[in-house]
Amino acid sequence: MSILIDRDTRVLVQGATGTQARFDIRYCLDYGTRIVAGVTPGRGGESVEGLPVFNTVRAAVAATGANASAVYVPARGVKDAVLEAVDAGIRVLACFAENVPRHDAAAAVAAARAAGARIVGFNTNGVISPGRCKLGGIGGDRAGEIYAPGRIGVCSRSGGMSAEICWMLSRAGLGASTCVSMGGDPIVGMRMVEVLEMFEADPETDACIIFGEPGGTHELEVAEALREGRLRKPVIALIAGQFQENYPLGVSFGHFAAVIKGENDSASAKRRLLVEAGARVAGSLEEMPRLLRQG
Amino acid sequence: MRLLEDRAKAWLRARALPVPEGRVAATPGEAGAIARDLGGRIAVKALVAAGRRGKAGGVRLAEDGEAVEAAARAILGMELAGQRTARVYVEAAVEIAAEFYVSFGFGRLAPQVVVSRRGGVDIEAVSASDPGALVTADIDPLRGLRIWDAADLWDRAGIESGLVPQLATLTARLYEAFHAADALMLEVNPIAVTRDAKLFVVGAMMEIDDNALFRHAAWRDLGLDDAGPGGRPLNERERAVVAADRKFPGGAIRYTELPGDIGLFVSGGGAGLLQHDLVLAAGARPANHSDLSPATIEKPAALFDAIFANPGAKGMLVGMNYLQLLPCTLIIEALLVSLRRNQVDPRRFPIVLRVFGPKEDEARALAASVPGLRYMRAGASLEEAVREIVAAVNGIGS
Numbered sequence: 001m002s003i004l005i006d007r008d009t010r011v012l013v014q015g016a017t018g019t020q021a022r023f024d025i026r027y028c029l030d031y032g033t034r035i036v037a038g039v040t041p042g043r044g045g046e047s048v049e050g051l052p053v054f055n056t057v058r059a060a061v062a063a064t065g066a067n068a069s070a071v072y073v074p075a076r077g078v079k080d081a082v083l084e085a086v087d088a089g090i091r092v093l094a095c096f097a098e099n100v101p102r103h104d105a106a107a108a109v110a111a112a113r114a115a116g117a118r119i120v121g122f123n124t125n126g127v128i129s130p131g132r133c134k135l136g137g138i139g140g141d142r143a144g145e146i147y148a149p150g151r152i153g154v155c156s157r158s159g160g161m162s163a164e165i166c167w168m169l170s171r172a173g174l175g176a177s178t179c180v181s182m183g184g185d186p187i188v189g190m191r192m193v194e195v196l197e198m199f200e201a202d203p204e205t206d207a208c209i210i211f212g213e214p215g216g217t218h219e220l221e222v223a224e225a226l227r228e229g230r231l232r233k234p235v236i237a238l239i240a241g242q243f244q245e246n247y248p249l250g251v252s253f254g255h256f257a258a259v260i261k262g263e264n265d266s267a268s269a270k271r272r273l274l275v276e277a278g279a280r281v282a283g284s285l286e287e288m289p290r291l292l293r294q295g
Numbered sequence: 296m297r298l299l300e301d302r303a304k305a306w307l308r309a310r311a312l313p314v315p316e317g318r319v320a321a322t323p324g325e326a327g328a329i330a331r332d333l334g335g336r337i338a339v340k341a342l343v344a345a346g347r348r349g350k351a352g353g354v355r356l357a358e359d360g361e362a363v364e365a366a367a368r369a370i371l372g373m374e375l376a377g378q379r380t381a382r383v384y385v386e387a388a389v390e391i392a393a394e395f396y397v398s399f400g401f402g403r404l405a406p407q408v409v410v411s412r413r414g415g416v417d418i419e420a421v422s423a424s425d426p427g428a429l430v431t432a433d434i435d436p437l438r439g440l441r442i443w444d445a446a447d448l449w450d451r452a453g454i455e456s457g458l459v460p461q462l463a464t465l466t467a468r469l470y471e472a473f474h475a476a477d478a479l480m481l482e483v484n485p486i487a488v489t490r491d492a493k494l495f496v497v498g499a500m501m502e503i504d505d506n507a508l509f510r511h512a513a514w515r516d517l518g519l520d521d522a523g524p525g526g527r528p529l530n531e532r533e534r535a536v537v538a539a540d541r542k543f544p545g546g547a548i549r550y551t552e553l554p555g556d557i558g559l560f561v562s563g564g565g566a567g568l569l570q571h572d573l574v575l576a577a578g579a580r581p582a583n584h585s586d587l588s589p590a591t592i593e594k595p596a597a598l599f600d601a602i603f604a605n606p607g608a609k610g611m612l613v614g615m616n617y618l619q620l621l622p623c624t625l626i627i628e629a630l631l632v633s634l635r636r637n638q639v640d641p642r643r644f645p646i647v648l649r650v651f652g653p654k655e656d657e658a659r660a661l662a663a664s665v666p667g668l669r670y671m672r673a674g675a676s677l678e679e680a681v682r683e684i685v686a687a688v689n690g691i692g693s
Contacts, residue, residue, distance in 0.1 A: 020590075075506065076509055100506065102401060102506070103436065104507075106405050110435060113404075114437070139619055140617070142652075146617060159563060160616025160617070163617040164616050164677060167617060191404075213564070238569075241565075243571045267572075285678070
């Protein structure tokens with residue numbers, strides 16, 4: 001088992017004819033992801049990397065039985081792309097575009113949640129269940145080497161750090177059950193705690209790693225779930241961005257979501273609250289394997 | 296991007312919301328002329344992006360044109376929240392019998408509304424001293440805020456029944472205006488009620504979503520949001536990066552200059568934050584922070600240009616997380632372009648490259664064509680790359 005995606009996941013690609021989509025589709029197919037269709041309005045009947053392209057998601061689903069979508073549509077088209085996919089019965093989506101307008105993101109997430117669909121992103125490099133399936137560019141050309149299969153659930157607010165964490169796990173002889181890059185936009189489809197609750201229910205996940213940043217409340221919600229006993233598997237946390245505390249509130253240095261607005265938003269506050277809730281907080285990547293092996 | 300009172304109110308007025316008449320003046324004479332045209336009692340307000348203007352003396356009431364000129368003379372040039380007041384907003388004053396508060400913003404997943412029976416005062420103070428006076432609710436973005444939803448909120452806020460229908464209608468229409476503007480925040484403080492029970496939007500602040508400017512041509516060319524760290528204006532290198540970010544399609548670059556000496560060319564949001572922490576932990580100080588999600592070479596090249604142009608930078612870490620979406624060659628090609636046009640010699644300005652991922656071999660071969668570039672061995676960690684650049688910059692001149 002894994003969460004969100006597995007060997008049986010049948011993937012369609014929205015915006016399949018764009019440059020980034022073509023680049024990623026090749027690597028995903030090589031990895032073994034069962035990509036079954038592309039969708040680009042107006043380009044129905046063409047093919048991309050040997051895949052049939054359809055004008056609508058509904059037509060693609062009818063012809064191929066796709067149940068997940070990799071959304072390469074640019075930010076301004078993301079809301080409609082998500083609504084269309086959810087309408088056609090897609091239940092897992094990865095949305096890669098960055099800087100989706102906030103009202104569009106809220107509407108897309110509301111539509112997905114109302115239908116019981118899950119969005120990874122916005123502004124994600126994807127999700128991977130090592131050895132089984134990946135959606136998006138996650139892992140690039142060396143997904144097999146960087147993301148080893150294993151029993152650790154990884155949830156990262158940074159796509160780059162999801163690679164660094166899993167690469168470190170691989171080098172330590174460990175691996176991931178699933179690795180979710182949550183997305184760096186201010187509104188994302190799933191709360192970090194919701195991803196961890198999925199790992200909690202997954203019999204093939206023994207422990208979780210989270211990568212957090214300043215700003216927002218994802219990490220605080222994880223701490224609350226730990227305190228309340230909703231999460232019982234060990235949680236190892238790396239929270240970056242302490243340097244931001246040297247600067248005034250409200251200054252953005254990275255992801256737009258990573259803006260400190262209140263006292264509990266800082267990296268130090270999040271570390272402290274997680275430690276108090278029973279999480280193991282790492283000072284660096286290199287420390288993580290030892291913390292995982294504490295059992 | 297913050298819209299000042301004049302633009303925020305123009306947006307609301309265009310949607311037929313009850314906004315008092317008002318216009319912008321840059322001189323006392325202009326203010327007087329507007330006042331004489333409007334007639335009656337006038338409010339003169341500093342046109343700056345600062346809360347609590349009233350307390351700081353940035354809002355004055357005046358009875359006639361002459362008094363308005365005097366008020367404008369006093370306010371123009373005033374320093375408010377670190378900004379010099381260059382313009383005033385001259386508006387017909389409303390006779391206020393009661394004041395309420397409403398604002399819209401975003402919660403974790405959805406828009407949020409806050410209403411309060413205590414308007415016209417600092418809302419943070421109300422939240423601290425009388426939290427029961429605030430009623431907060433999430434708004435389903437697919438459904439919007441209906442009049443009866445809003446009526447329920449005002450009911451819970453303890454408003455007398457007679458006023459609830461009008462307040463609820465106004466609140467629902469303000470939400471529509473908030474949504475139609477692609478606003479991240481809209482605060483109306485106060486909503487004023489006159490003695491004859493008419494409602495007016497007297498104070499309005501709005502922040503719009505820069506990522507939705509493609510839907511709002513009228514706002515696209517407004518000035519850059521120029522608050523750097525500590526509220527200082529952007530310097531020329533930071534402005535150049537913002538300009539390049541707007542000019543070239545695809546991806547994104549951000550650049551904030553800092554007082555240290557290690558240039559940081561980092562990407563991927565979180566990985567950049569971690570490397571900045573690591574530089575500080577190694578006892579060194581970054582000359583900037585940056586973030587990059589590249590698509591073509593123009594944006595990364597513009598970011599390299601800014602780091603090379605910064606007189607404080609003595610060396611640079613190109614610390615990419617393992618690249619998953621792009622070939623390494625794109626970063627190295629951008630670097631070579633910028634090295635050439637800025638005439639930077641890596642033998643004197645140490646540059647450490649941790650650029651791993653697709654087309655890494657070709658990227659290494661490209662980098663080898665420039666003497667002095669220090670490409671980390673395959674598999675080196677983020678920590679090792681940070682140690683390498685800190686040692687190299689500390690070793691300059693020794």
